[in-house]
Amino acid sequence: MRSILLAVLAAYVVAAIHSVLAFVNKRRSLQRVSEWSMAIGFILHTAALIAEWLLEGHYPLFYRSETLSFLAWAMVGAYSLVLYKYSARALGPFTLPLVSILIFVALLTESESGAKEASGFSETWLFPVHTTLLFSAYAAFFVVFVASVMYLVLERELKLKTFSAIFHRLPSLTTVNEIATVAAALGLTFLTLGIASGMLWSSSQYNRLWHNDPKEIFAVLTWLLYLALIIYRSTAQWRGRRAAWMGVAGFALVLVTFFGARFMGGYHVFG
Amino acid sequence: MPIVLVGVNHKTAPVEVRELLAFSEAACSAGLRDLIDGKILQEGLIVSTCNRVEVLAATDQIQNGTERITTFLGQSHRLPADVFESHLYSHTDDHAVRHLFRVASSLDSMVVGEAQVLGQVRQAYSLALEAGTTGKVLNRLVHHAFHVAKRVRTETGIGANAVSISYMAVELGKKIFGSLKGHTVLVIGAGEMAELSTRHLLNAGVSRVLISNRTEASAQKLAGEFGGEAVPFNHLPDYLKEADIVICSTGASKYVVTEEMVREALEKRRNRPAFFIDISVPRNVDPAIGNLPNIFVFDVDDLEAVISSNIREREREAERAELIVASEVMQFQQALRALDVGPTIGALKERLQSIARTELGRQRGRLGDLTPEQEAAVEALLLATVNKISHPLFSHLRRSYDASVPETLQAWRDIFGLEE
Numbered sequence: 001m002r003s004i005l006l007a008v009l010a011a012y013v014v015a016a017i018h019s020v021l022a023f024v025n026k027r028r029s030l031q032r033v034s035e036w037s038m039a040i041g042f043i044l045h046t047a048a049l050i051a052e053w054l055l056e057g058h059y060p061l062f063y064r065s066e067t068l069s070f071l072a073w074a075m076v077g078a079y080s081l082v083l084y085k086y087s088a089r090a091l092g093p094f095t096l097p098l099v100s101i102l103i104f105v106a107l108l109t110e111s112e113s114g115a116k117e118a119s120g121f122s123e124t125w126l127f128p129v130h131t132t133l134l135f136s137a138y139a140a141f142f143v144v145f146v147a148s149v150m151y152l153v154l155e156r157e158l159k160l161k162t163f164s165a166i167f168h169r170l171p172s173l174t175t176v177n178e179i180a181t182v183a184a185a186l187g188l189t190f191l192t193l194g195i196a197s198g199m200l201w202s203s204s205q206y207n208r209l210w211h212n213d214p215k216e217i218f219a220v221l222t223w224l225l226y227l228a229l230i231i232y233r234s235t236a237q238w239r240g241r242r243a244a245w246m247g248v249a250g251f252a253l254v255l256v257t258f259f260g261a262r263f264m265g266g267y268h269v270f271g
Numbered sequence: 272m273p274i275v276l277v278g279v280n281h282k283t284a285p286v287e288v289r290e291l292l293a294f295s296e297a298a299c300s301a302g303l304r305d306l307i308d309g310k311i312l313q314e315g316l317i318v319s320t321c322n323r324v325e326v327l328a329a330t331d332q333i334q335n336g337t338e339r340i341t342t343f344l345g346q347s348h349r350l351p352a353d354v355f356e357s358h359l360y361s362h363t364d365d366h367a368v369r370h371l372f373r374v375a376s377s378l379d380s381m382v383v384g385e386a387q388v389l390g391q392v393r394q395a396y397s398l399a400l401e402a403g404t405t406g407k408v409l410n411r412l413v414h415h416a417f418h419v420a421k422r423v424r425t426e427t428g429i430g431a432n433a434v435s436i437s438y439m440a441v442e443l444g445k446k447i448f449g450s451l452k453g454h455t456v457l458v459i460g461a462g463e464m465a466e467l468s469t470r471h472l473l474n475a476g477v478s479r480v481l482i483s484n485r486t487e488a489s490a491q492k493l494a495g496e497f498g499g500e501a502v503p504f505n506h507l508p509d510y511l512k513e514a515d516i517v518i519c520s521t522g523a524s525k526y527v528v529t530e531e532m533v534r535e536a537l538e539k540r541r542n543r544p545a546f547f548i549d550i551s552v553p554r555n556v557d558p559a560i561g562n563l564p565n566i567f568v569f570d571v572d573d574l575e576a577v578i579s580s581n582i583r584e585r586e587r588e589a590e591r592a593e594l595i596v597a598s599e600v601m602q603f604q605q606a607l608r609a610l611d612v613g614p615t616i617g618a619l620k621e622r623l624q625s626i627a628r629t630e631l632g633r634q635r636g637r638l639g640d641l642t643p644e645q646e647a648a649v650e651a652l653l654l655a656t657v658n659k660i661s662h663p664l665f666s667h668l669r670r671s672y673d674a675s676v677p678e679t680l681q682a683w684r685d686i687f688g689l690e691e
Contacts, residue, residue, distance in 0.1 A: 026428050158447065158546075159561065161573040163580060168432060172449035173544060239542050240565045 004048040005069065005107055011041030012076070012100045019092035023169055031089055038096065042076050049073060059128035061135065065106040070132075072102035074139035078183070082143060086179055088171045094146050126201035133194030134219075140187030141226070141254045147180040148247030155241055177240070180247050181233055188226045195219055218257040225250045272313065272408050273333050276367035277340040277359060278325030281381050284358035286321075291348055292355055294319040299395070300402045302347050307404040311339045314406040316399035316413070318374070320391045322381055327371060329408040337361050368412065368603055372596045375416040376423040377430070384429040384585045389420050412603070419599045426595060429588040432581035436574050437467035440548050441475045444516050447546055447567065455479040457514035458499075459507070459528070460521030461489055464550050468518050469497060481510055485521070511536040517547045519555045527555040530563070537563055548574070612672035615680055616665050618689045623661055627653045 018034035021027070049070070052060040061070045079095040082088050150170050157167045170176070199209045210216065229246045233239055279289055294302060299317050307315040307328070315328040326344070330336030341359065345352050362370045373379045375392045396413045399405045405413070424430055433442040444451050456477050458465050461484055469480060480499030484490035490501040502510045511517070511532055521527055528547065537545070546567040549556040554570050561568045569577075631653055641649070664683075671679035683689075 026431070027426065154446070158443075158567045161569060161577065163577060165584070167446075168428070168584070172445060173447045174449045240544070242564075 002107065004044060004051070005103065008041050008045045008048060009100065009103045009107065011037050011044060012072075012096060012103060015041060016093075016096035016100045019089075019096045023090060023093040026169065031092075034092060034096070035083070038076060038080070038092075042073075042080065045069075045073050045076070059131075061128060061131045065109045067131075067135070068102045068106040068109070070135055071138060072099045072106070074135045075099050075102075075142055078139040078143050082179055082183075086171065086175055088147075088175060088179060090150065090170050091143070091146055091179075095142070126197055126204065130194055130197040130201055133190045133197060137187045137190035137194055138254055138258060140183045140190060141222075141251055143183040144180050144187060144247045145251035145254075147176045147183065148244040148251075150176045151180060151244040152241065152248070155244070177243075180244065184226055184229055184233070184247065184250075188223070188230055191219070191223050191226065195223060215257060218253060222250065222253045222257055225253055272329045272331060273336075273364055274327070274329055274367045274408065274412065275333055275336050275340070275361065275363050276325060276327045276370055277337055277344070277361040278318075278323060279355065279358045279360070280323040280325070280379065283360055284355070288355055288358050289322070289324060291350060292319075292324040292344060293321075294324065294347075296398060298347065299398050302343070303399055303402040303404045305347070306340070306343050307402075311335050314409040315404050316395050316409060318392055318395040320388065323374070323379075325374070327367065327409065327412075329406065333363050337363075365600055365604060369596060369600045371412065371416050372419045372599055373593075375420040376592055376596060377420070378423070378589055378592055378596065382434055383582070383589050384431075384434070386424075386430055389417070392416065392420075408607075411607070415599065415603050415606075419596060422599070423592045423595055427588040427591045429585055429592050431588070432584055434578050434581050434585065436550065436571070436578070437464055438471055439569070439574050439577065440468040440516065440518060441471045443546060443548075443567070443569065444472065444477075445475070447544055448515060451476040451478075453478050454515040455481060455513050456516040456518065457481045457483065457502075457510055458493070459483050459517065459519045459555070460485075460523075460551065461493060462520040462550070465518050465520040466493070468548065468550075472516065473497060477516070481514065483507055483510065508532045508535060512539040515543070515545050517545065517556075518550070519547065520550045521555050522551070523555050524553060525555075526557045528557060528560070530557045530559045533557075533560040533563060533566060537566060550574075612669055612680060615684055615689065616668060619665070619668075619683065619687060620658075620661065622687050622689070623657045624654055627657045 015034045015038035018030045018037065022030035022034055049060050052066075060066050075095055076099055079091055079099075082091055151173065153166065154170055154173050154176065157163050158173070171179075202211065203209050225246065229243060229250060232246075233243050279292060281289070284292075294317055299319060303315055303317060306312060306326070311332055312328045312330045315326060318325045318327070324344075326340045328336055328340060330339075340361075341352070341356065344350075344355065344359075370379070371392075375389055377384050377386070377388050380388050392413070396405070399409070433439045441451070444454070448454055451472065454477055456469060456472050456479070458469055458480065473480065480494070480497045481502050482490045482494045482497070482499050483502045483504050484493070485504050487501065487503070490504075493499070494501040507527070511528070512535075514536075517528070519528060533545075533547075542565055544565040544567070547556050547560065547569070549568065549570045552571060556568055556570070558568060558570065560566050628650075631650060638649070668680060668683060
């Protein structure tokens with residue numbers, strides 16, 4: 001498993017380097033190398049996840065190394081969709097290096113064994129659904145974040161009428177706005193279903209919907225923020241800069257939800 | 272065969288001199304037939320644009336060839352040499368090749384990266400083809416120049432950013448809206464710049480053109496030209512809400528588009544972004560609208576500032592293009608050398624003769640004492656045999672070279688290991 005993941009890491013690193021170079025030099029040939037390398041990495045990664053699931057006997061999204069690897073997988077998937085739908089190649093140099101780092105850290109922490117046993121959580125199908133949905137939401141919110149930052153940069157330079165080198169390398173204002181909108185809507189859907197499935201699982205396991213632990217509270221705050229973002233966007237009052245700022249703020253909340261819970265303790269601490 | 276290039280461009284000669292030397296298409300063909308007589312110059316072509324007049328030729332005699340071209344430039348325009356000679360530059364071989372590559376790639380242009388010059392070189396080449404004054408050397412050279420120009424355009428951003436006001440509208444439109452399809456442009460007023468911008472926008476895919484002018488008739492006329500709609504000038508606010516791109520160029524002395532109008536339009540547009548290009552002086556669009564969300568406004572000074580930064584960006588890209596040109600010049604020279612039949616035959620001949628001489632040296636002892644005449648006769652016998660046997664081979668090589676089959680040449684070079 002480790003050797004496959006090493007190959008995945010190599011493919012993603014090659015993809016990341018070529019993506020950054022393509023961004024800097026505006027070279028299509030480098031971009032093609034990046035996309036092929038990423039495709040190979042993604043296929044291997046998917047195979048590794050399935051193999052792990054079959055061999056280890058639990059859904060590969062429980063221990064810390066697994067969560068990082070799965071998050072990376074979801075991010076590559078999200079970037080691929082953006083690439084396919086909007087050909088917004090500029091997202092690559094921001095996504096792929098981070099993906100590589102996630103896999104690298106996952107490889108470093110692999111040997112670590114968790115505080116809780118995974119087996120107890122795999123008995124119902126709801127738990128894997130709960131985690132998968134939430135990680136898909138995180139990946140979507142990451143896309144919202146990157147697109148929002150791009151929007152802010154573009155908008156600022158258009159207002160100031162001075163264009164830096166990065167300006168010419170970003171997609172159009174409308175494109176990044178649309179990416180942020182669609183990704184936010186998808187992310188919110190995943191988050192809603194993720195929270196709901198978590199509650200269902202918890203009630204079936206402990207007869208309790210709500211544990212009042214930090215992760216849950218932050219997840220609900222995140223949910224509220226993205227809900228507000230979607231509503232304001234659809235009523236056309238807050239499109240543009242303010243929506244973009246919300247996209248950035250929302251991601252800060254996502255980070256707190258994802259990593260913060262570890263430090264605040266509570267029920268949602270596993271690995 | 273050596274290549275020479277003689278000419279003037281916008282850097283070495285003022286327009287008064289360039290226009291004296293310019294060739295019309297007819298003069299170009301006639302001049303070429305006159306110039307390329309096969310005695311001094313074997314192949315030639317003339318590039319004549321508003322920024323340059325250059326004669327490119329393949330010749331056996333560099334010095335005479337250059338002089339011949341200079342005299343030709345004077346004679347064909349009936350100009351005394353002192354009028355233009357001091358402005359001429361002449362390049363030979365590598366330098367001539369490099370110069371042509373730079374011209375075709377638009378590195379030698381007044382506006383670096385402009386796209387027209389490649390078309391002009393193409394045109395010059397097809398004129399020379401018609402006149403029958405190109406051959407193996409120039410055909411290869413010019414095709415290589417096209418290849419270099421294509422590489423430079425795709426691998427560098429030399430032509431990427433707009434360097435004219437009229438094209439800025441398209442570039443900014445694309446940066447804001449992505450595709451211009453389905454978008455509407457509103458032109459207020461008239462003028463060359465506004466018309467040119469509109470034309471560019473239409474070519475870039477804008478779906479709808481609205482034209483408004485204080486004089487209804489001129490709006491009608493322009494609308495007819497663009498297949499657009501003329502809209503009444505006093506109902507401007509009603510149409511502002513439909514416009515994604517507004518180009519304003521009137522002679523008014525106060526703001527034609529006010530902040531109040533744009534604020535209302537923005538509300539009706541449900542905050543969809545819009546951008547304004549104000550090319551009138553004094554300004555006709557209140558710059559304060561730039562403070563409204565999702566509204567972007569550029570006046571002439573803003574556009575000029577962006578253009579000069581784009582030109583700097585192009586110059587940075589040009590540095591990368593120069594590297595491509597340098598490596599292509601080397602590749603071209605290598606290809607040419609490998610193709611050249613003369614050196615190959617010379618080297619083959621030398622190889623065969625040295626074999627004969629070595630064998631003679633080995634057997635010389637057995638021949639005993641010979642008079643110098645006998646000695647010379649033996650050597651002549653050997654060399655003549657070698658030459659007679661190899662003669663059909665060399666003829667074959669020359670024929671295949673003329674028929675442009677470089678593989679044959681390469682095959683013989685490989686057989687005798689001439690590359691080492």
